[in-house]
């Protein structure tokens with residue numbers, strides 16, 4: 582049977598759903614960004630300052646990464662051709678895993694195709710029916726989905742509230758338990774109280790998993806993350822990091838004990854049933870780690886300009902919650918206001934996305950400003966000028 586046109590009945594149903602999304606101010610659409618990923622990008626023919634990528638160190642189009650990827654494509658090919666457990670586990674995957682384990686000071690590490698896969702795979706491997714998982718209220722969607730899919734009892738604790746977490750643990754003795762949190766929260770840029778969480782986990786004999794998506798490459802010795810910065814490696818069961826943000830490529834990894842990694846290889850469905858990372862991506866990550874080690878000044882610049890921009894936006898009267906680092910939430914409140922701000926900034930040559938519910942809690946729609954180490958002082962001045970003009974119009 583051949584269907585030449587979509588069945589009209591289903592489109593009517595889709596349109597109904599879309600209308601509900603529009604009415605709630607939650608309509609989203611994809612932009613078309615021309616040319617390379619950089620501090621300035623071209624949208625609808627206009628050059629605009631990009632203040633909303635997670636390419637924190639400016640590595641995504643760094644020549645060393647591009648050259649490594651091109652060489653790997655020529656040497657190994659573009660695709661790995663199979664999942665890791667079939668014929669897709671190449672020497673460069675194994676070499677990168679060993680390097681990531683050294684980077685994190687763990688026994689072992691294993692690659693995943695994305696951070697989303699890593700979180701879902703690790704959580705569903707570690708807990709299941711009859712177990713309990715404890716998750717910060719503002720954790721990333723991939724953690725939320727991993728918790729739901731695991732079948733474990735899910736306990737959401739108030740954001741960064743270690744005392745509330747301890748209370749919940751006190752009431753769920755005698756079962757296998759996993760605490761899971763972002764180290765740096767993706768939409769707020771603030772940090773989890775990792776020292777307290779690890780102390781509670783040790784006292785209560787619970788496993789701890791830390792998602793370092795936004796800290797990898799940015800925080801800690803050589804960019805190894807907040808767990809390393811705080812010397813908590815021995816207290817953390819599972820360390821997750823991503824390779825598509827500060828490290829400029831794509832993919833993710835889990836680092837921990839050899840037994841943990843072997844268990845993931847045997848049980849994590851999002852590792853087993855998916856094609857291995859492409860060789861050019863793997864080679865680009867290795868090149869990124871070289872740059873991160875060689876050029877600590879990128880991290881220092883990122884920290885410095887992040888503090889400066891926070892201060893200048895606050896001085897203009899914008900509401901910016903406490904925090905540090907390159908994720909700067911500028912709270913608008915309603916979705917409509919956040920969208921209007923985003924449009925106003927784009928007209929002035931600054932590209933920042935409005936982040937709205939359900940990505941963030943109701944009433945906290947915002948602009949999520951993010952900086953890159955390669956933003957210049959002139960770029961910052963341009964951004965501040967655009968925000969100042971926005972302020973005058975309010």
Ligand SMILES: *Cc1c(COP(=O)(O)O)cnc(C)c1O
Nearest residue numbers: 695696697721723763767794823
């Ligand atoms: C981006 C992100 C992920 C997902 O990583 P991808 O590699 O983009 O799939 C997971 N956790 C957090 C906290 C993130 O910000």
